[in-house]
Amino acid sequence: MATTYKIIDKTTLTGNQSSVSFTGLGAYSSDYTDLIIKISARTTRSDNHEQIKLRFNDNGDTAYRIKRLNGDGGGAWSDTDYTTYGYCGFVSASTATSNTFGNGEIYIPNFSSNIYKSYSSDTVSENNASQAFASLQGGLWEKTDAITKISLFPNQANDFVSGSSFYLYGIKNS
Amino acid sequence: MAATYEPIYSTTLGSDQSSVSLSSFGGYTDLVLVVQASTTHTDQGARGYIQFNGETSVYSDTWIQGDGSNAGSSRDTSDTYLAFCVMGNSSNSFGTYILNIQNYTNTSTYKTTLSRSSSQTSNAVRSYVGLYRNTNAITTMTLRADGNIRSGSVISLYGIQAA
Numbered sequence: 001m002a003t004t005y006k007i008i009d010k011t012t013l014t015g016n017q018s019s020v021s022f023t024g025l026g027a028y029s030s031d032y033t034d035l036i037i038k039i040s041a042r043t044t045r046s047d048n049h050e051q052i053k054l055r056f057n058d059n060g061d062t063a064y065r066i067k068r069l070n071g072d073g074g075g076a077w078s079d080t081d082y083t084t085y086g087y088c089g090f091v092s093a094s095t096a097t098s099n100t101f102g103n104g105e106i107y108i109p110n111f112s113s114n115i116y117k118s119y120s121s122d123t124v125s126e127n128n129a130s131q132a133f134a135s136l137q138g139g140l141w142e143k144t145d146a147i148t149k150i151s152l153f154p155n156q157a158n159d160f161v162s163g164s165s166f167y168l169y170g171i172k173n174s
Numbered sequence: 175m176a177a178t179y180e181p182i183y184s185t186t187l188g189s190d191q192s193s194v195s196l197s198s199f200g201g202y203t204d205l206v207l208v209v210q211a212s213t214t215h216t217d218q219g220a221r222g223y224i225q226f227n228g229e230t231s232v233y234s235d236t237w238i239q240g241d242g243s244n245a246g247s248s249r250d251t252s253d254t255y256l257a258f259c260v261m262g263n264s265s266n267s268f269g270t271y272i273l274n275i276q277n278y279t280n281t282s283t284y285k286t287t288l289s290r291s292s293s294q295t296s297n298a299v300r301s302y303v304g305l306y307r308n309t310n311a312i313t314t315m316t317l318r319a320d321g322n323i324r325s326g327s328v329i330s331l332y333g334i335q336a337a
Contacts, residue, residue: 004332005179033184033330034208065294069240069301078240078299107290109210109270110328118210120270120292122301136240138292138299140267173184173208173330 004172016159026148029112032170041164043154045093049125051155053085089123090133097128112146184330190322202333207273215321219297223255232307239300258289262296269293278312
């Protein structure tokens with residue numbers, strides 16, 4: 001029986017960086033059915049948190065639908081978006097407790113299928129202070145193209161800080 | 175080191191189906207069921223369920239949800255099936271649902287589950303905790319939904335080995 005959940009690619013930043021990309025994913029379409037991205041990150045935004053967002057295949061069309069459930073320690077709320085990026089939760093930012101990075105997972109099933117691509121993300125932006133964020137998100141990319149590239153960005157054109165790490169795993173369902 | 179997170183079962187439905195049954199998944203500590211699916215139901219809030227060992231009315235679940243406007247939480251008790259996701263009813267977009275079943279073969283405790291229900295086109299994203307109120311080892315499970323599970327839905331089961 002095949003063993004799955006294998007590391008495909010990883011990067012740990014040695015300097016601040018405005019985006020992180022995983023490329024050449026088409027080469028894995030016969031090896032894996034699903035993808036998982038594990039994130040430990042912090043951004044340079046002048047706040048204690050920042051959303052992160054993604055694009056598939058560099059596609060900037062208004063084709064990404066999001067439904068979010070968020071909590072910040074004081075309350076919970078929900079909203080939606082239909083925009084040019086897929087949002088995928090919160091990580092810590094520059095005014096959060098020093099050396100504290102947010103964590104998250106993005107699960108992308110059937111990344112090379114010919115249907116619209118859905119994903120699930122679950123993230124936290126920890127902060128040893130009054131406010132931190134937890135977020136569960138459902139995302140949909142309204143394209144039938146196989147996913148060959150995934151790029152991750154801080155939401156407000158900031159940088160991921162040095163030490164942020166991004167791991168990509170492949171899941172094979174047979 | 176023992177291999178873990180192994181694929182046990184996967185199917186892509188070739189037609190709408192009322193249920194999908196899984197068995198012969200012994201030998202692991204935990205199970206992970208990954209479902210990318212939608213339903214034929216008329217309600218955008220159509221839910222997905224799991225049933226263990228063919229038993230009914232021994233399930234409870236509690237969830238927190240966001241419907242795009244509001245956040246809330248509720249629970250069900252003594253349910254016929256264990257709800258673990260909101261599958262919705264979109265014909266062309268299937269959400270992502272991940273159900274974790276812990277220590278499914280132990281015979282001394284009731285079984286608990288955690289699930290993440292992420293569908294942009296259903297009426298809510300939800301995070302569930304579930305309980306199967308029985309000490310029997312889980313040897314079979316049946317996936318159901320409000321309405322039929324749509325053709326093209328993908329159901330995959332993985333085994334986690336603790337040692």
